Amino acid sequence: MKIKFLGAVESVTGSCHLIEVNDKKILLDCGQFQGKKEIEQLNYKDFEFAPGDIDYLLLSHAHIDHSGRIPLLVKKGFKGKIFCSKPTYDLCEIMLRDSGHIHEVEAEWKNRKAERAGREKVEPLYTESDAEESFKYFEPLLYEQLTEIDENLTVRFNDAGHILGSAIIEIWIKEGEETTKLVFSGDLGMKDKPILKDPTIIEKADYLIIESTYGNRLHEKIGERIDILANIILKTVRRGGTVVIPSFAVGRTQEIIYELNQYYDGNKKIQSELAQIPVYIDSPLATKATEVFKKNAHVFDEEAREYIMIGDNPLEFENLHFTQSAEESKALNTSDEPKIIISASGMCDAGRIKHHLKHNLWKKKSSVIFVGYQAEGTLGRRIRDGEKAVKIFGEEIQINAEIYSVEGFSGHADKNGLLDWLSGFKEGPKQVFIVHGEDDSKKEFALEINNKLGLDCVIPLPGKEYDLISENFSENQVTAKEDKNINIEKDKKVDGKCLQPASKEKIDELLNEIVKLKELFQDSLLLTEESLNNNINVEDFNIINNKILEIEKNIVNLTMLSGK
Ligand SMILES: [Zn+2]
Known part of the structure; x- marks a missing residue:
C-alpha cells in the first residue's frame, strides 16, 4: 500500500492524500488551497493523478480546504464514488455551490480587467453548475455505520466534533490475507464544543494521519x-x-x-x-x-x-x-x-x-x-x-x-486536546503522519507525541510516495528520544469488537423500540393535523423523528455487523 500526501503538507489548506492499494486509487479529501495568492494559484495546477483513475474519495468534512476541489475533480473526469457523512453531504450541497459561484464572480472580475488591458481571458476554476454535477457522485453514510465499499475496503465515519458532519475515518484495507487499518483524523474538534459531540475515541490503528493546526498551542480561556x-x-x-x-x-x-x-x-x-x-x-x-x-x-x-x-x-x-x-x-x-x-x-x-x-x-x-x-x-x-x-x-x-x-x-483541538485524543489508542498506531499544520506546529507536535506517547512520527514530504509495508521511515522520522520507540505487533485483523455479530436479542429490542416509536409518531401526526393552525407539535415531531433516525442508525450498524 502506498500513500502520497498531496495537500495540507506544505501549508494548512488543500487537504488531499492519495492511497494506492491493490488495483484501486483512493483519495482522502480533495480540498482547495486557501490563503496567499501563490498558494491559491496551486488550485489551477493539474492534479498529480488522473481524476478518471480515482475509484473512491473519502471526504472527512465539508470545509472548503477539504472539499473545495471536488467539482474540479469531477469536471476533470472523476467517475468514482464520494463517501462522507450525511450532514457533510448536506453542507457540501450549499458550500460547493457557493464556492462555484465565488469562482465565477472572481473570473468575471478578472476578465473585465483583462479585457481593458488586452490580456487573455481566464476560466473560473469551476462553476456552480460544475458543483451541481458533482453531487451525483456522493454517497452519504451514517456515523458509525460500518460500510464495505468493496471486498478489500471497509470504512467507518465517526464524529470528529469539528464541524457538523465532520468525521474521523477508519479505513480497513485488505491486501491478500492481510488487513491494515488506517485512520484519518480529518480535523479534530475541541471537547465540550457547543452543539457538537466530542471527537470519537478510536482505539486501534496501524497507521494514523493526524491534523496539527494547533499542535504547538493551547487555547486559553475557553470557559470564559x-x-x-x-x-x-x-x-x-x-x-x-x-x-x-x-x-x-x-x-x-x-x-x-x-x-x-x-x-x-x-x-x-x-x-x-x-x-x-x-x-x-x-x-x-x-x-x-x-x-x-x-x-x-x-x-x-x-x-x-x-x-x-x-x-x-x-x-x-x-x-x-x-x-x-x-x-x-x-x-x-x-x-x-x-x-x-x-x-x-x-x-x-x-x-x-x-x-x-x-x-x-x-x-x-x-x-x-x-x-x-x-x-x-x-x-x-x-x-x-x-x-x-x-x-x-x-x-x-x-x-x-x-x-x-x-x-x-476554535474549531480545532489544541495541543492537549490532540494528545488527549491520541492517548485513546490502545493499540498502535505504529506510524503517525502529521499533516495540516504550519511547519513549527507540525515539528513541535511530532516531538511532543514522540516524547509523551512514544509513538513514531513522520512529517511527510509533499508529493513523496510512502510505501507503508516496506518503507523504512527512520530517515524522515521526528524522534525525541531513540529508546522511546515502541514496537507494536501488527494485528492483521479488523478490530474484533466491531466485527462481532450483534446478538439477536439486541436487534429485537431495537426493532420493538422502533414499533413503539412509530405508534407515538403516528399519534403525533394525528394531533398535528387536528391542531394544524397553531403548529404546536412541530417540536414533538422533530424529537420523535430524530429518535427514530437514531434507532435506525443503530439497527443499520448491528445488521451490518451481523452480516459479516
Ligand atoms: Zn475543517
Whole structure:
C-alpha cells in the first residue's frame, strides 16, 4: 500500500492524500488551497493523478480546504464514488455551490480587467453548475455505520466534533490475507464544543494521519470565551459602536448564535440590555448553513438536544436577524445604530465581511472580534497582527477600531486536546503522519507525541510516495528520544469488537423500540393535523423523528455487523 500526501503538507489548506492499494486509487479529501495568492494559484495546477483513475474519495468534512476541489475533480473526469457523512453531504450541497459561484464572480472580475488591458481571458476554476454535477457522485453514510465499499475496503465515519458532519475515518484495507487499518483524523474538534459531540475515541490503528493546526498551542480561556465576547459587545455598543465578527459561515456562526442564546438565558440581569442589541447574520451561506444544522439536529450533543426537548430552538433568539439581499446588507452600514454584525468569510478574504470592515475599521468606537483561525497572508491575519492600515477594494483604510481575538471558539483541538485524543489508542498506531499544520506546529507536535506517547512520527514530504509495508521511515522520522520507540505487533485483523455479530436479542429490542416509536409518531401526526393552525407539535415531531433516525442508525450498524 502506498500513500502520497498531496495537500495540507506544505501549508494548512488543500487537504488531499492519495492511497494506492491493490488495483484501486483512493483519495482522502480533495480540498482547495486557501490563503496567499501563490498558494491559491496551486488550485489551477493539474492534479498529480488522473481524476478518471480515482475509484473512491473519502471526504472527512465539508470545509472548503477539504472539499473545495471536488467539482474540479469531477469536471476533470472523476467517475468514482464520494463517501462522507450525511450532514457533510448536506453542507457540501450549499458550500460547493457557493464556492462555484465565488469562482465565477472572481473570473468575471478578472476578465473585465483583462479585457481593458488586452490580456487573455481566464476560466473560473469551476462553476456552480460544475458543483451541481458533482453531487451525483456522493454517497452519504451514517456515523458509525460500518460500510464495505468493496471486498478489500471497509470504512467507518465517526464524529470528529469539528464541524457538523465532520468525521474521523477508519479505513480497513485488505491486501491478500492481510488487513491494515488506517485512520484519518480529518480535523479534530475541541471537547465540550457547543452543539457538537466530542471527537470519537478510536482505539486501534496501524497507521494514523493526524491534523496539527494547533499542535504547538493551547487555547486559553475557553470557559470564559462567551463572557469575554459579551463584555466586548456591551462595551462597544454602550459607546455607540458596531461589533463586527468575521466568522466562518458554517459552524462558527451557529456556535456563536448558540452561545449568545445560552448567555442571554443565563444572565437575567443584563438580559434585557443584551436583547436590545440587534444581531445580524449577514451571510446568505450562514443562513443556509443554519438551516442544515436544524435539519441535522439528531447529531447534536446532549446539551443541544435538551434545548430542543424543552421546545427551545437553540439557534434562534429575539433580535436575531438573517439578512438576505445585498440591499439589506448595505443598509447595515448606512445606519448608525449600535449592533452586532456576524459575516463571512472568516478570514476576511471575500464576501460581505469586507464591506463591513471597510465601514468600521476606521471608526474608533467600533470593534472587530476574531473568533477563528487566520491563515498567513489573509486580510484577517494582517488586521489581527496589528497592521495600522489595510487596503480593501483598492482603498486604504486606517485601523482605529479595537481589535480583539477570542480564541476559545476554535474549531480545532489544541495541543492537549490532540494528545488527549491520541492517548485513546490502545493499540498502535505504529506510524503517525502529521499533516495540516504550519511547519513549527507540525515539528513541535511530532516531538511532543514522540516524547509523551512514544509513538513514531513522520512529517511527510509533499508529493513523496510512502510505501507503508516496506518503507523504512527512520530517515524522515521526528524522534525525541531513540529508546522511546515502541514496537507494536501488527494485528492483521479488523478490530474484533466491531466485527462481532450483534446478538439477536439486541436487534429485537431495537426493532420493538422502533414499533413503539412509530405508534407515538403516528399519534403525533394525528394531533398535528387536528391542531394544524397553531403548529404546536412541530417540536414533538422533530424529537420523535430524530429518535427514530437514531434507532435506525443503530439497527443499520448491528445488521451490518451481523452480516459479516
Ligand atoms: Zn475543517
